[in-house]
Amino acid sequence: xxxxxxxxxxxxxDPTLTDFGGWxxxxxxxxxxxxxxxxxxxxxxxxxxxMGQVTVSGPDxxxxxxxxxxxxxxxxDPGDAQYAGITDAGGVLLDDTVVYRLPEAEADDYLFxxxxxxxxxxxxxxxxxRDEWELTAAVTNRTEEYAMVALQGPDAEALLATETxxxxxxLGRFEVASAPVAGTESLVARTGxxxxxxxxxxxxxxxxxxxxxxxxxQPCGLGARDTLRLEMGFLLSGEEFHxxxxxxxxxxxxxxxxxxxxTDFVGRDALAAQERDGVDERLVGLELLDRGVPRHGYExxxxxxxxxGHVTSGTMSPTLGVPIxxxxxxxxxxxxxxxxxxxxxxxxxxxxxxATPFIDR
Amino acid sequence: MSFxxxxxxxxxxxxxxxHTDDGPARVGITDFAQDELGDVVFxxxxxxxDELTAGEEFGVVESIKAVSDIYAPLSGTVTAVNEALFxxxxxxxxxxxxxxxxxxxxxADESELxxxxxxxxxxxxxx
Numbered sequence: 001x002x003x004x005x006x007x008x009x010x011x012x013x014d015p016t017l018t019d020f021g022g023w024x025x026x027x028x029x030x031x032x033x034x035x036x037x038x039x040x041x042x043x044x045x046x047x048x049x050x051m052g053q054v055t056v057s058g059p060d061x062x063x064x065x066x067x068x069x070x071x072x073x074x075x076x077d078p079g080d081a082q083y084a085g086i087t088d089a090g091g092v093l094l095d096d097t098v099v100y101r102l103p104e105a106e107a108d109d110y111l112f113x114x115x116x117x118x119x120x121x122x123x124x125x126x127x128x129x130r131d132e133w134e135l136t137a138a139v140t141n142r143t144e145e146y147a148m149v150a151l152q153g154p155d156a157e158a159l160l161a162t163e164t165x166x167x168x169x170x171l172g173r174f175e176v177a178s179a180p181v182a183g184t185e186s187l188v189a190r191t192g193x194x195x196x197x198x199x200x201x202x203x204x205x206x207x208x209x210x211x212x213x214x215x216x217x218q219p220c221g222l223g224a225r226d227t228l229r230l231e232m233g234f235l236l237s238g239e240e241f242h243x244x245x246x247x248x249x250x251x252x253x254x255x256x257x258x259x260x261x262x263t264d265f266v267g268r269d270a271l272a273a274q275e276r277d278g279v280d281e282r283l284v285g286l287e288l289l290d291r292g293v294p295r296h297g298y299e300x301x302x303x304x305x306x307x308x309g310h311v312t313s314g315t316m317s318p319t320l321g322v323p324i325x326x327x328x329x330x331x332x333x334x335x336x337x338x339x340x341x342x343x344x345x346x347x348x349x350x351x352x353x354x355a356t357p358f359i360d361r
Numbered sequence: 362m363s364f365x366x367x368x369x370x371x372x373x374x375x376x377x378x379x380h381t382d383d384g385p386a387r388v389g390i391t392d393f394a395q396d397e398l399g400d401v402v403f404x405x406x407x408x409x410x411d412e413l414t415a416g417e418e419f420g421v422v423e424s425i426k427a428v429s430d431i432y433a434p435l436s437g438t439v440t441a442v443n444e445a446l447f448x449x450x451x452x453x454x455x456x457x458x459x460x461x462x463x464x465x466x467x468x469a470d471e472s473e474l475x476x477x478x479x480x481x482x483x484x485x486x487x488x
Contacts, residue, residue: 027426028399031454032400032425032426033400227425291405292403292405293423293428316425
């Protein structure tokens with residue numbers, strides 16, 4: 001299989017590369033810790049062109065998008081965005097996404113961002129359901145047409161302000177505007193996955209280098225993206241949920257707030273039942289008290305009662321300097337402060353449950 | 362990018378180094394290895410008095426992104442452990458051949474040294 005190349009491949013200098021969702025992406029430019037700290041304290045830029053871009057337009061664009069995502073699409077005015085799940089009939093997460101209702105100046109009505117490597121499958125899902133429901137909407141996979149650069153950190157606004165005429169003070173969190181960035185026609189969204197203020201910039205592939213090089217700040221790879229999102233307790237597709245390896249509903253994954261049960265979407269009835277009955281297991285934050293690094297797949301046990309569940313993601317938190325993790329555990333362990341153990345190379349290491357986000361944001 | 366490979370050390374293909382002088386042999390991981398791992402956040406080492414067997418794993422080094430076993434270049438008895446690494450694992454990144462050393466070992470069989478790579482041979486391997 002040939003790995004997909006982001007449009008910025010060859011532009012950035014000497015990164016360590018990794019295969020992520022079928023794309024060859026930078027994992028680290030300098031050091032994960034340095035990149036992580038730059039985003040928390042100043043600013044960093046990420047090539048996130050591996051994220052999918054799918055547009056939906058036409059008379060039934062709203063209905064199609066509403067029926068395939070868990071959140072309240074009707075709540076979006078032009079220029080608004082929302083985080084949502086994409087679930088199957090059983091309420092199991094197939095993907096998580098951000099749905100943008102595009103500004104009126106744009107040709108398309110909605111844009112949603114499937115995870116890396118999911119763009120083809122999600123486009124197909126939208127097309128199949130459109131046809132089945134006899135809706136009228138154009139669904140277009142624009143992943144190869146767009147580059148996406150995330151500019152994140154407390155200094156992101158000041159950096160972006162030098163390259164756009166857009167009034168950034170009036171662009172709120174989860175809002176999107178059409179605006180020139182470094183002279184290119186871009187979409188500027190106040191979104192991101194780091195827990196910091198910041199922007200995601202969508203531009204045509206031909207302009208990717210112009211946008212990337214316009215910002216003089218720390219280039220960051222997927223390694224820092226992972227530690228930043230993990231400190232916030234944000235989900236990573238394939239780790240915290242996966243249709244086959246980790247089938248989980250939004251309630252289990254602790255993103256129940258994205259589920260609008262008063263709308264009609266695939267998976268709604270199953271989720272309504274689960275909301276009523278409660279879940280047996282939930283995604284819980286952990287802090288390791290012993291030395292070690294909890295990682296995906298490690299078993300979590302109770303010192304008294306044995307096996308409880310498993311770690312989905314873990315790392316040494318660069319901000320806190322302690323090992324942190326997310327794990328699926330029986331719901332009674334969702335309260336902070338419960339004593340558990342993470343089994344690392346056969347040794348139970350003392351840990352306790354902890355509220356997320358792990359950092360104050 | 363070029364990596365530091367001191368001439369006076371011996372090396373294992375799995376990126377450990379050994380320094381021998383009069384006393385016990387000192388063991389660590391190479392500049393190349395620390396760079397591949399990235400930010401080292403945790404080191405698990407044997408205790409003083411433990412026995413090592415050449416070629417077998419004796420510990421673990423973890424960075425933010427990876428876990429890696431560390432292999433014994435030589436057989437012998439551990440006579441000292443660099444306990445500074447438990448609180449400052451980043452010393453492995455900052456000074457892999459100096460402050461980032463891991464163990465001192467009283468060799469069981471000095472002839473095992475002949476099985477290790479010379480600096481020039483290790484340099485060829487990582488180029």
